[in-house]
Amino acid sequence: MDDASLDQIHSMLFQQLVVGHSQMALMLMGRLENPHSGEFESVQPEGAKVFIDQLEMLQAKTQGNLSPEESEALTRALGAVHTAFAEILNDPH
Secondary structure, three states: OOOOOHHHHHHHHHHHHHHHHHHHHHHHOOOOEOOOOOOEOOOOHHHHHHHHHHHHHHHHHHOOOOOHHHHHHHHHHHHHHHHHHHHHHHOOO
């Protein structure tokens, strides 16, 4: 990473942030194991919604300022968490 430009570093950090937030949302929806315990969390829609809202804010605040790769990563992450959130809201259990 010594040869990476500041823009490349920022891009990698942005994408890590997006992935981290989407993984936290999915973990709080019982879709991913907690990496520390190896267990699935109980479904916590309110907690998941905080991370989803933050991803939506990032999309709104960075519109027009992202590289195609960053934009695609954010769009893909939002699609995954929105789908999972809709599924847990529609699940009667």
